[in-house]
Amino acid sequence: MKKLLICVLVLIVALAVVACGGDDTQKPTPDVTQGPENTPDSDVKDPDDDGAHTHDFKEVVTLEPTCTSLGKKEKKCSCGAVEGNEMPLPFAPHNAKEATCTEDSVCATCGKVLTEKYGHLFVDSVVTEATCTVDGLARSTCHRCGTSTDTVVAAGHTYDLTKLTVSKGSAGSTCTKCGQTVTFAEKQTILKLDFDSEAEFANYPAFTVEKPSEMKYENSTLQTNGALWFKYGADVIPSNSKLLVSFDFKLTTAGLTHRGESIFSFTSRGGNSYAWIVKYYQADGVLSTQDSGHNASNSVPATLNKWYNCTAILDTATNTVSVYIDGVSIGSKTVHNHNDAKYNNNFELRFFDVKSNGVSMPYYDNFKLVEIK
Ligand SMILES: [Zn+2]
Ligand SMILES: [Zn+2]
Ligand SMILES: [Zn+2]
Ligand SMILES: [Zn+2]
Known part of the structure; x- marks a missing residue:
């Protein structure tokens, strides 16, 4: 019992010492467990x-x-402190779609055209080949965007007009694809005179007809005394085309035979000078193109008072006239460019010269001017 009492007393004394604290004699005990205060990671x-x-x-x-x-930027701390100066930021990119075949690339923000539209780049292709009788289809497709357009290719024969078959009064050709042979149709006839009456000339107001003083209709033929001219503007004849001229004729009497009888000229000289394409040389009894060698191989025998057919093919691309008598070639001649203004843009066909040049009282029949195409 005495021992317990001592312990309690000791405890009371100890508590009393702690509670009094600030005793001058006491000194704080340094805490040796703590290091230097607050060392941060940031330097x-x-x-x-x-x-x-x-x-x-x-x-x-x-x-x-x-x-x-x-733009601008700066270095800033969350506390508001700023380090250094403001720094520039580069331009932002334009706001535009890529250019296409049909639309420019334009910045929606500033309106600047960045790239102009490319335009289509069409490549042609054949979908179905046209034949002589069935239409074909051609397609043009843009290499870039795929846009395409179709075009119908008309069916049709293909004629090589440099290889005409000329017969009496007509010309034909063979299709290079199918072999079909055609004779160029009457619908391509520009001028047609049967010489049944004077009224026929009125059917062709685009043509100026210069008639000789004497004209006589007889058995559906025309007899003249002197030159007959057909004149028309060059625009009547399409470029790069061919024309067929055909007429039947009969010579009756001849005069100045040493020069040959002028029969036919296909010219564009505005009435001044003529290169007669076909002549009749009575002394030799031949029809020939006009040249010094009228007895050359390109002539055909002919006599007075007999009907002949003269067929001439004019190539307006080369201004060459090829002449046939009764379907037999007597050669070619070059004529003046009918499109040349120097020749008044006028194109003329002249038949038979005036009587003083030798030919008198020829007969005509079945004249026609046909476009070959
Ligand atoms: Zn800060
Ligand atoms: Zn822009
Ligand atoms: Zn395109
Ligand atoms: Zn064909």
Whole structure:
């Protein structure tokens, strides 16, 4: 019992000492377990700061750039502190779609045309080949965007007009694809005179007809005394085309035989000078193109008072006239360019010269001018 009492007394005394505390004789005991205060990870330290905050600068955009103006940025800490000066930001890219075949690339923000439209790049292809009798289909497709357009290719025969078969009063050709032979149709006839009456000339107002003083209709033929001219503008004849001229004729009497009898001229000299294409040489009894060698191989025998057919093919691309008598070639001649203004843009067919040149009282029949195409 005595021992317990002592323990209680000791405890009371100890508590009393702690409670009194601030005894001058007591000194604080340094805490040896703590190191130097607050060592941060950051090595940036504001000298003005008392060490409580270390800045963490991050780049912040202060002005957004556009495609036409520069932007700005700075380094800023969450506390508001700024490091260094503002720095420029580069232009923003334009806001545009890619250019296409049909549309420019235009910036929606500033309106600048960045790339002009390319335009289509068409490549042609054949979908179905046209034949002589069935239409074909051609397709034009843009290599870039795929846009395509179809075109119907008309069916039709293909004639090589450099290889005409000329017979009495007509010309034909053979289709290079199918072999079908055609004779160029009457619908391509530009001028047709049967010489049944004077009224026929009125059917062709585009043509100027210069008649000789004497004209006589007899058994559906025409007899003249002197030259007969047909004149018309060059525009009547399409370029790069061919024309067929055909007429039947009969010579009655001849005069100045040493020069030959002028029968037919296909000219464009505006009435001044003529290169007679076909002549009759009575002394030799031949029809020939006009040249010094009228007895050459390109002539055909002929006599007075007999009907002959003269067929001539004019190639307006080369201004060449090829002449046939009763379907037999007597050669070619070059004539003047009918499109040349020097020749009044006028094209003329002249039949038989005036009586003083030798031919008198010829007969005509079945004249026609046909376009070959
Ligand atoms: Zn800060
Ligand atoms: Zn822009
Ligand atoms: Zn395209
Ligand atoms: Zn054919």
